[in-house]
Amino acid sequence: MKENLDKLVQKYIQMKPLSDNDAVTARREYARRELEHWQDIFEHGCSDPAWPDGCNLNLTRNHIIAALSGLRDLGEDTSGEYVPPEVANGLMIPAGRRFKVRYDRFEQEGQRLQIAGAEISLF
Numbered sequence: 001m002k003e004n005l006d007k008l009v010q011k012y013i014q015m016k017p018l019s020d021n022d023a024v025t026a027r028r029e030y031a032r033r034e035l036e037h038w039q040d041i042f043e044h045g046c047s048d049p050a051w052p053d054g055c056n057l058n059l060t061r062n063h064i065i066a067a068l069s070g071l072r073d074l075g076e077d078t079s080g081e082y083v084p085p086e087v088a089n090g091l092m093i094p095a096g097r098r099f100k101v102r103y104d105r106f107e108q109e110g111q112r113l114q115i116a117g118a119e120i121s122l123f
Contacts, residue, residue, distance in 0.1 A: 038060040038084050054088050
């Protein structure tokens with residue numbers, strides 16, 4: 001089953017034609033995977049050397065929104081689907097593996113940064 005989902009998601013990402021049923025399945029799975037990715041970045045940060053964690057969180061959020069929008073275009077009800085909130089682009093997750101190096105670098109470049117604290121709870 002997972003292998004079939006992987007193939008469907010790959011076809012979706014590559015914008016290859018899918019039947020309506022396969023398109024619904026692929027978009028739901030893609031949205032689910034992107035939400036997991038968003039949650040992982042939110043909890044552990046990322047290692048992107050060019051962009052703060054907030055930019056990556058918002059990019060992943062946009063992927064979720066696009067997948068859900070595509071589902072609505074196919075006539076699917078997405079009203080119960082969770083869409084993570086938009087965060088500050090300069091948000092940095094201190095639990096990140098390379099947090100200190102990335103934070104210092106971004107700060108030297110003059111980027112406006114915000115360190116995520118315990119008060120930020122989204123789940």
